[in-house]
Amino acid sequence: MVYQFQDEWLDLVDENDQVYSRELRSEIxxxxxxxxxxxxxxxxxxxxxxxxxxxVKEKIIFPSALDMSVAGHVSSGETYDEAFRRExxxxxxxxxxxxxxxxxxxxxKDPVACFEALYEILSDEEPRYNSDDFCESFxxxxxxxxxxxxxxEAAKSDLSFLVKTFYF
Numbered sequence: 616m617v618y619q620f621q622d623e624w625l626d627l628v629d630e631n632d633q634v635y636s637r638e639l640r641s642e643i644x645x646x647x648x649x650x651x652x653x654x655x656x657x658x659x660x661x662x663x664x665x666x667x668x669x670x671v672k673e674k675i676i677f678p679s680a681l682d683m684s685v686a687g688h689v690s691s692g693e694t695y696d697e698a699f700r701r702e703x704x705x706x707x708x709x710x711x712x713x714x715x716x717x718x719x720x721x722x723x724k725d726p727v728a729c730f731e732a733l734y735e736i737l738s739d740e741e742p743r744y745n746s747d748d749f750c751e752s753f754x755x756x757x758x759x760x761x762x763x764x765x766x767x768e769a770a771k772s773d774l775s776f777l778v779k780t781f782y783f
Contacts, residue, residue, distance in 0.1 A: 622692035625651045630633065630723045634698050637691045644676075645736050649722035654684035654775060656714065656734040658742060664756050665782070666742065666750035668671070670771075681763070681770035682749070684736070685709075695732035706749070707742035717781050720773075722744040725780075727773045733781060757782040 625643060627636040627650050643651055658666035665684065672679045687702035689695060696716075703709040717733040744752065755763070757778050764775050 623688065625688055626691045627651060628730060630721070632648075632719075632721070640688060649727075650684075651693065652689035652698075652730045652732075653728070654685070654687055654689060654695055654702055654734065655683045655731050655773070656699060656736060657777075658684040658705060658738050660737075660738045660739045660754060662754075662756075663762065664754040665778070666752060667755050667760060668744055668752040671746075671748065671750045674748075677769070677771050679750075679769060681760070681768060681774060683771065683774060685734070686771070699732065699734050703736070705745060707744050709736065709742060711736075715738075720777070722734075722781075726776050731773065731777075733777060735781075 622641050624637045625640055626634040626745050627638055627648070628634050629650070632652070636652070638648070660666070668682050668684065670677055670680050670682050684704045685699065685706050687698060687706070689698040699714070700712070703714070713729045714734045715733050719733070720727045720731045722729055741752065760778050761775060764770050
């Protein structure tokens with residue numbers, strides 16, 4: 616199976632995260648732009664472990680890499696909260712509204728791929744994840760995630776920074 620993503624319009628934002636234009640996702644990737652928006656979320660259990668999935672090998676970007684529990688682009692005209700709820704439903708079948716906002720990152724100030732709003736879901740249950748996105752998962756303490764990355768395990772580029780920033 617060759618993984619194909621559906622192209623979509625994403626808002627382009629300035630250094631203050633204010634929308635000034637929009638561009639197709641494929642063009643943003645081709646041009647290497649960082650001034651767009653995404654959402655990221657972690658599921659944290661009562662032991663303090665994070666649920667970390669592995670992306671399927673067919674993904675175009677970061678195939679077979681460790682990922683955040685939820686991650687996705689904010690579509691043009693969509694708010695961060697709307698995008699997080701949509702992505703959580705699509706990727707981990709999460710339909711609840713009890714999650715919390717942890718903060719935002721900026722590619723102008725932080726070593727991240729784009730503007731990101733980070734959320735957290737508290738749950739001891741393993742989510743029923745979308746097998747088109749993920750192939751396996753792990754409950755890991757933040758230090759265990761960083762140890763795996765230090766040993767060279769493939770991961771999305773922002774995973775280490777987000778774990779260090781929000782869980783230490």
